[in-house]
Amino acid sequence: MTATPDLAAAASALDAAQAVVDAAVGVLARDSIDARQVLAYEAAHAAAAVATGRGLLDYAGKGDVEARITCAFVADAVGELAGRIFGREAEWGVEPGALDDTRGFLAEFRAPELLASIADGGPRHLDDDFELVQDTFRRFAEKELAPIAEHIHRENADIPEEIISGLAELGAFGLSIPTEYGGYGEGGEGEYIGMVVATEELSRGSLGAGGSLITRPEILARALIAGGTEEQKKHWLPQLASAEVMNAVAVTEPDYGSDVAGVKVTATPTDGGWLINGVKTWCTFGARADVLLLLARTDPDRSKGHRGLSMFIVPKPRGEGHGFELTQEAGDGAPGGGKMEGRPIDTIGYRGMHSYEIALDDWFVAAENLIGMEDGEGRGFYYQMAGFENGRIQTAARAIGVMQAAYESARQYALDRNVFGQPLADFQLTQAKLGRMAVLIQASRQFAYVVARLMADGKGQMEATLIKAYVCKAAEWVTREAMQIHGGMGYAEEYDVSRYYVDARVLSIFEGADETLCTKVIARRLVADATA
Structure with missing residues (x-):
């Protein structure tokens, strides 16, 4: 029997974790980030996990499985933080036992039975319009991208021109280009969430030939919108939207x-x-x-x-x-x-x-x-920053797509593969791994929607940085464990899961290397906010 979701306890556990992060930020403010780089890096990742957990709380109220996913994620995040600070409390600026009040909650919601109960994942709760976006780009990814993704990977081949033209017909290159310049962007949260949904589905088909293909036109488009002259916008934006210019x-x-x-x-x-x-x-x-x-x-x-x-x-x-x-x-x-x-x-x-x-x-x-x-x-630096404004949340969406593909592959393999006389999926360890995968993926996805809404309102820059830091590291674990579930065949190029693993590894390097992102961006912002 699994534990009954306790959202009040989840919120309380997040508060306790936030207090630990705040204490670490106090140490950084006192001693400087450069003198405490390891602490800065770990505190930044802890802050990202706490923010992801808070982003799940609204989702938790939409049903029982949603609540269980939320509790499982919070327990996982707080448990990981507890492991980081154990024996290093003085370094973090907290007293021993700072997270002791969360022990009961962690015991209930890190239990293998609880994880196994949510191994199928939960609903996304997208509006009808975004369900249509998801369905459109998923069908394209499955029909056009998935059949050639492995060939492109193994042969280091070029992306076929029909992929580019096909995505152009779907409007993929004009998602963030205003309609007056030939695109489909109309502002508001629809533009941002639509981009997240489309990017995830294309990345599920292929990171290199799908999800990342639509990133670069967006970067140039946003740089032009931020600083280009009217003549430059009229000349370049329609060509970007149509893929006449890549x-x-x-x-x-x-x-x-x-x-x-x-x-x-x-x-x-x-x-x-x-x-x-x-x-x-x-x-x-x-x-x-x-x-x-x-x-x-x-x-x-x-x-x-x-x-x-x-x-x-x-x-x-x-x-x-x-x-x-x-x-x-x-x-x-x-x-x-x-x-x-x-x-x-x-x-x-x-x-x-x-x-x-x-x-x-x-x-x-x-x-x-x-x-x-x-x-x-x-002004080039500022136009670059404007161009990359969406880069971090879009990278998070790419990571979610790769994780989803890896999870689906591992789950199907576990159902099909028999070991010691029974399906691999029947073993507790496999169920717990699949459950944690499903939790991390759904938590990342729901936080991406939260960040998209914030960015549509002119906010969310810090949250976009946090989700990039969290999701890209999560993708490394998910794809690694998906590969592990495949056993020896996971190491063979015969299965797509080996591609997911090496693709995921780049995510915490580009669009801001993880160490730089944590120590130079997140930690500095945390200290600045704490001392303002």
């Missing part, structure tokens, strides 16, 4: 990733425009892209940091996914002779879009391609 993002450099203030690539004024020089790396989709959204230093005074950066739309010919060398012809204001070389970076997963190190030598960009024109000089 873009890549060129921000990271060999020596500068999350620390974009140190960017070295330069843009030097010349007749009619700018000459770009330097090297970008981890430019995903760089060969196939028609344009690069490129961050460059327009002010040679490096002491100005991010205030000396500007954002450019850099046209280029299309290339194939195994490296490219381009030479610019004279014409349309270009002096000619500019060179662009893309060296492919082989990766263990996340294949199909391909990543590149791109070297630019006097590559000419017309003046009208500086986002914001004269007003945009020195």
Whole structure:
């Protein structure tokens, strides 16, 4: 017999966990984050788990299974925090036994029987409009993406053009582009939740060839909306919405990733425009892209940091996914002779879009391609931030899709596979693993909906950072255990689950590496809010 959900106890346990996080933040405020990086990292993840738990409380009131999922998640999150602080209470700034009052709740809702009772997961509670979005993109993913996903992964193949055109027909590239510019975005929570739902379903089919394909146009679109001139918006946004133009993002450099203030690539004024020089790396989709959204230093005074950066739309010919060398012809204001070389970076997963190190030598960009024109000089960092505003919640949605695919694969394998004379799914350990997977996935999904609503209201930037930190780490565990349930076959490329595992590993690296996100963004914000 499983425990009866106790939402009051769940809320109380979250309060106790929050008190521990607050105490740690007090230590960080006193001693500095740099002096306590390990504590900052762990406290940031604890804060993300608490925020995810609070995001579930409304969901908990919608039914019994929803309440059990919520209690199970809270118990799991608080139990993990208890393990972190045990024996290290002084470091966290709390007294021994700080979470002792939660023991009974944790015992009930971490029980294997409770987890087994929710191994099927729970309902999403989407409105009819979003159910239609889910159904539309799920059917596309199952019919078009899933059959080719494994081939793309094993052969490191290019994404077929029919996938791009098919997604364009569904409006996938215009979800966040306003209707007046040829897109489907009408503002409000529908735009944000629709994007989360579509991204999850496409990522369930393929992370590289599906969910991530629609991310880059959104980044460029939001940068344009934030700082582009009206002429730039009218020129580029309709082409992005229709996939007439596909873009890549060129921000990271060999020596500068999350620390974009140190960017070295330069843009030097010349007749009619700018000459770009330097090297970008981890430019995903760089060969196939028609344009690069490129961050460059327009002010040679490096002491100005991010205030000396500007954002450019850099046209280029299309290339194939195994490296490219381009030479610019004279014409349309270009002096000619500019060179662009893309060296492919082989990766263990996340294949199909391909990543590149791109070297630019006097590559000419017309003046009208500086986002914001004269007003945009020195504003590139801010346009990048606007472009990446949705990047973190969208990455969370991608992680949810990968987790869902891994969970479904593991559950079906467990039902089909017989060991020691009975289905693998009948064993308590398997049931508990599947139950915890279902809990983590649904908690992540429901918090993503909460964050989407906040962002639609002009809020939620911190929550988007928290969900990115939490969900991407959760995806590593879910895909690992899904692979483990498959046993030896999980290690074979014969089953898709091995792809889910290596794909999930990239999620806590891109869109803000987990360590940087926790120590430089989340922890700093927590300290700033506590000392304001």
